[in-house]
Amino acid sequence: MKRRQLIGYAGAGLVATVGTGLVPGLRASQAQTSSGTLSVKWLGHTCFLFTGGGMRILVNPFRPLGCTAGYRSPRVESDLILISSQLLDEGAAEGLPGSPQILFQPGDYEVSGLQFRGISLPHDRVGGRRFGTNVAWQWVQNGINVVHLGGAAAPIEIEQKILMGRPDVVFIPVGGGPKAYNPEEAKQAIAVLNPKMVIPTHFRTRAADEANCDIVAVDEFLGLMEGMPINRVNSDTISIKPSDLPENGSVIKVLNYKF
Template sequence: MALAIRSLAALGGLALSLTAPGLPALANGGVTITSYGHSALLIQGGGASVLINPFRAVGCAAGLAEPRVNANVILASSRLLDEGAAVAGGTMLSSPGSYRLAGLRIEGIAVAHDRFGGRRFGKATLWRWKQGGLEFAHLGGTAAPLSAEDQVLLGKPDVLIVGVGGGAKVYDGAEAAAVVRQLAPRRVIPVQYVSGPTPKTCDLSSVEPFLKAMAGTPVKRVGRVLSLPAKLGNGLQIDVMR
């Protein structure tokens, strides 16, 4: 088993945590996604691993275990501690631009972090890339409405990762639902919401207002690990991870 893991890691310079789940998806195409809470996800597949929004356990992430995993690429919405904490290993990207790393073409798009043109929290970065045959869009750290230009740049993702908890710098449930309708993905993974006791300094709510705003859409509560094939069926599904 150890030899098999080393062989997979050698393909394309893949950097994986030996404790991270998800190897079957790497062998069969598609991706395996592991949630670490808040908006931190590890996406493995297509010969690469991408870690999204590693956090320090502060603010709304207080009490969570900080991600301690390796990845080829680390995509951060911003350099705020709850969205872009430094981790060992991998190349961290937080600024907009076009990048080619680990065999992936990654596009970062600048937007306001808040609802006031960035006057409170500055800018955030939306991310788009293709991995394991799937088009991803990561909107885990903004409360700003999408412009027509943003929609063109983001395209029509297969998998949309979107913050839903509300507060000063994250979409609330209704805003996130409007973004889902704009981009028309096949799968939605909501992030940045509170699933247990709310920390004292946290202004996020639960995932439930988003699910209510998306009434009629199939919802699957998948736990901490989600495997997706390279070809998704038609229609929309919400995958709630924890």
């Protein structure tokens, strides 16, 4: 599979290409294999800040409108930004503080000793013809294999599953709408990936503009996951260590946005 490496900077509000080519294999760095704590903060919708191993990684910054209207703009310091598409609810990387690097296309990358894999998935149910390509991101940080599915809307194929591996933690959209998994589709994707921990994303909260939001609340997804332990965390932040992960089965963690 041919891949391109595109890395840019956010300072000028534009994504600039500074290099192309394959990283020849994903080598395990000390930051990847260390077993410290990975801090994960939910900033609303599919946006999270991952801190650990000397790296701050911001995924899917958004512009507050529609389903994200009531969330604060995720203006946080980061070293690297990963975006799943250039749609405004998951790819609004302009004007963020500092000069973080940006990854936004499928491919294998190395940044500051960490390896990142962007995996292409359709952003709709018609092969990407409506909303284009969604990039799911896989990386290992502080010994945790993270898979963030972004706004995936199509079933996970065998090649994509191989590229992702078995996630320790998967961040998966569950609220539906035309460009991301609905609750039943999310359940099917979880069955394919068999993650140790599931963190739902892309669901309706009181942040939504009622007239301009077409996704459902997380409870509809949770109601389908009979038999899987569910933990509603009374915080927007969770700390994860490899020893926290179940040896068998999966657990669901629902974070609580602090309005």
